[in-house]
Amino acid sequence: MKPSIAIIGAGLAGLTLARELSEHADITLFEKARGLGGRMSTRRREQHRWDHGAQFFTARSRAFKTLLRPFIDSGAVVEWQPNITTLNPEQAPYKRPWFEPHYVAAPGMNGLLKAISPGLNIALQTRVETLEQHQGKWQLFDDKHEPLGEFDWVISSAPLPQTEELMPFEASTWAGFGMLPCYALMLKVDDHDLPVWDAAQVNDSPLRWIAFNHRLPGRNRELGAVVAHSTANWAAAHLEDDQEQVTHILTEHFCALTGVAPEAVQEAQLHRWRYALATEVENDPLGHEPQGYVLDSERKLAACGDWCLGGRVEAAFTSAHRLAVQLKQQGL
Ligand SMILES: Cc1cc2nc3c(=O)[nH]c(=O)nc-3n(C[C@H](O)[C@H](O)[C@H](O)COP(=O)(O)OP(=O)(O)OC[C@H]3O[C@@H](n4cnc5c(N)ncnc54)[C@H](O)[C@@H]3O)c2cc1C
Incomplete structure (x- = not known):
């Protein structure tokens, strides 16, 4: 059976990740807004x-x-x-x-996001508020504490402060990002x-x-x-x-x-x-480029998005793409 993955956020990073992993996992995207796009939205x-x-x-x-x-x-x-x-x-x-x-x-x-989203399972107007680990699975809840399902993996593509609030990582994980x-x-x-x-x-x-x-x-x-x-x-x-x-x-x-x-x-x-x-993300002290995502394979948690690589549309894509390549390489 394929592993299940919850991806938080349907901006370019979340949609790219879902697209690239869709043959390898059962994916559900959760997006708090009414439509796709995140910071590539169009107001009408x-x-x-x-x-x-x-x-x-x-x-x-x-x-x-x-x-x-x-x-x-x-x-x-x-x-x-x-x-x-x-x-x-x-x-x-x-x-x-x-x-x-x-x-x-x-x-x-948002035309690009609409173009890459067909076939993806996306729950709109659904804000993921909390996650809890239970018998090896992650349970997600919305802002009314209604359950959103159980997943093997949770990956956030929300902007940094929202990811930071939601994902149970050490505070030091976020140093260097802004x-x-x-x-x-x-x-x-x-x-x-x-x-x-x-x-x-x-x-x-x-x-x-x-x-x-x-x-x-x-x-x-x-x-x-x-x-x-x-x-x-x-x-x-x-x-x-x-x-x-x-x-x-x-x-x-x-x-x-x-x-x-x-x-x-x-x-x-x-x-x-x-x-x-x-904000810009610095190279590490040895001059290595930033990895471009946050990953804890043991707990099956990850984060990606433009902020992992210093902003911009292409950074959002690259961050998600690099994370997808890594997850596929390690067999998820
Ligand atoms: C004013 C402005 C101007 C910009 N100009 C440019 C430019 O000219 N060129 C350029 O390359 N880049 C520009 N950017 C940056 C670019 O828009 C972003 O780098 C890119 O869109 C980020 O994509 P993302 O998928 O990483 O994040 P987002 O697009 O932010 O997607 C994250 C999604 O997560 C959702 N979300 C957050 N929390 C939750 C939750 N708890 N539950 C469910 N969903 C959640 C959000 O609603 C959002 O849709 C600009 C950004 C802004 C705001």
């Missing part, structure tokens, strides 16, 4: 869409390129070649070239009220990134949708502030930086990412 309101987490990604490793190839062929993943600028409150904007391919999923960033917050401001603005560039890297401002999301490949260019991300420092300093006030301040900065008239902003929403971007 009526016809408008905002990719309020990751906006694009790079693909450097052969394994990630191999995963993407069929989805590039099918159009679920598209290379993005934006007209990108750099903004600074004190300087004239200047154009900023990109030197390697950047990709987006279409019609929203995550920072970010606010995502989402605006509805007519396209003709916006500048000609598609996205901007921002310096010396509470905002660090602005994108005219509706101009990403595969979106409806008529439905002006702006995504602006704050810096981690600004988000950390204002994390518990009144959210309407935060929305107002960030919208003012957006208007000042872009020259868009405040009256042109038809609607503003905010998302507070408490755990947005992972």
Whole structure:
């Protein structure tokens, strides 16, 4: 009989792991949100869409390129070649070239996750709250202490602080990893009220990134949708502030930086990412690269996710891929 594995989180790391282990184990994914995606989610309101987490990604490793190839062929993943600028409150904007391919999923960033998920057993709107070991098996419970089943293995792909809270590892396991917050401001603005560039890297401002999301490949260019991300420092300093006030301040900065008239902003929403971007993970004292996952084979517990390798979409994939390779090598 195949071993059973519970995977916590249906972002790119959780889905990659489930996909790669699906022939070797009976897998159930638990996801607390209503949909797939995690930090590659797409927010919808009526016809408008905002990719309020990751906006694009790079693909450097052969394994990630191999995963993407069929989805590039099918159009679920598209290379993005934006007209990108750099903004600074004190300087004239200047154009900023990109030197390697950047990709987006279409019609929203969660498109890649939808494309890799068919056939997987996913329980949505199910938050894993606790795990208990009982006669060699792990029992999982939700936030109402309802049982979610018994499993041989439990693997968390949740962001670091959520994994840390849930998984019974020594506190020292998490040394060297970290995550920072970010606010995502989402605006509805007519396209003709916006500048000609598609996205901007921002310096010396509470905002660090602005994108005219509706101009990403595969979106409806008529439905002006702006995504602006704050810096981690600004988000950390204002994390518990009144959210309407935060929305107002960030919208003012957006208007000042872009020259868009405040009256042109038809609607503003905010998302507070408490755990947005992972901090760099250092090589060990001997200069070895980080392993990329946490594994306790004796207790059959593991964790993976972007934070194991210093953040970003490709890191989430690589972490899960490396863990899957290791588990297959050791026969789980
Ligand atoms: C604002 C922002 C901008 C970004 N920009 C970029 C970018 O431009 N390029 C780039 O490459 N990367 C970017 N990133 C980072 C990128 O989004 C992540 O590296 C990647 O999506 C992480 O994937 P993951 O699977 O490791 O984690 P997640 O996507 O966070 O998936 C973890 C999942 O676990 C679920 N979960 C957590 N706890 C529980 C629980 N107890 N029970 C059940 N489910 C649970 C969560 O709901 C979530 O869906 C950005 C992130 C943010 C937030």
